[in-house]
Amino acid sequence: xxxxxxxxxxxxxxxxxxxxxxxxxxxxGCARSATYAVNWSNPGAPDVITARAEGPSCAQAAVTLTLRxxxxxxxWTYAATHYALTAGDGLPAEGFPVVSPEQMDAFLAGWADVxxxxxxxxxxxxxxxxxxxxxxxTFAYDTPFDREVYEMLRTRDxxxxxxxxxxxxxxxxxxxxxxxxxxxxxxxGP
Numbered sequence: 001x002x003x004x005x006x007x008x009x010x011x012x013x014x015x016x017x018x019x020x021x022x023x024x025x026x027x028x029g030c031a032r033s034a035t036y037a038v039n040w041s042n043p044g045a046p047d048v049i050t051a052r053a054e055g056p057s058c059a060q061a062a063v064t065l066t067l068r069x070x071x072x073x074x075x076w077t078y079a080a081t082h083y084a085l086t087a088g089d090g091l092p093a094e095g096f097p098v099v100s101p102e103q104m105d106a107f108l109a110g111w112a113d114v115x116x117x118x119x120x121x122x123x124x125x126x127x128x129x130x131x132x133x134x135x136x137x138t139f140a141y142d143t144p145f146d147r148e149v150y151e152m153l154r155t156r157d158x159x160x161x162x163x164x165x166x167x168x169x170x171x172x173x174x175x176x177x178x179x180x181x182x183x184x185x186x187x188x189g190p
Contacts, residue, residue, distance in 0.1 A: 030058035032101060034108035038116055040159050041175055041182075045070030051112040053082060058099035059092060065111060065163055067173075067182070076173060076182045078165065082107065088167050115162040119154045119174060122186060132186070139188040153177075153185060160185055 032053045037046040048068050055061035063085065067076040082099060083092045086107070099107075125147045126135045132150060133140050143150050153174060162172040169189035176183040 029056045030054065030061045030099075030101065030104060032058070032061075032104045032108055034105065034112045036109075036112040036114070038114065038161060040067075040116070040161055041069050041075060047075065049112045049114060051108040053104050053108060055082075058082065058101060058104040059096060061099070061104065063108070063111070067161070078163065078171070080165070084166060085111070085164055086167060111164055115170075117160045117162060117172070118157050119160050119185060120157040121160075122154050122172075124154070125150050136188075139190060141186050141188045143186045144184060150185075 030053055034051045036049045038049060040047050047070065050066050051063065053061035053063045059082065061082045063080055063082050065078045066074060068074050082104070083096070123136045123141060125132045129135055132143050145153065156177070158174045160172050160174050162170050165171040165187065166189065169187060171187050172185045173182050174185045175181070
């Protein structure tokens, strides 16, 4: 009986192993990262942004952007695919170019280097329109806030971080003054 249990345990452990790699990828796949420091949630203690890629190949990589405070606590995480952030949603088209580790490193370094702005740089929400998007002249803007709250936050000139959230879209975060938690202030794009 002991040998039967030992054999069963070995069989179960081998079932937990890694699946075979797809054709054309290496056993290592694509595991890359880039880190950048910003002064956002606490001016005296820099936050750290880490962009990571993981996948069977760099063209197939899932990417995450994680913002942590100086103590290492996670403040915000955003996940997408490399393809969604560089070409568009969905699966890569047949013949989509190979993404080299060096190209992924450059992408991650650029993604982690977020834009640091102030809420006062955002467009005013005109009183004669129903949505923020109707107020903008160059980009389409969207916010989860109503006009009164949006304008209050915009005029407070709060620190804001903006990162790529799509091939032609960005999201901007603030620290909500009421809750002291990160919150999305706006999304924008063409």
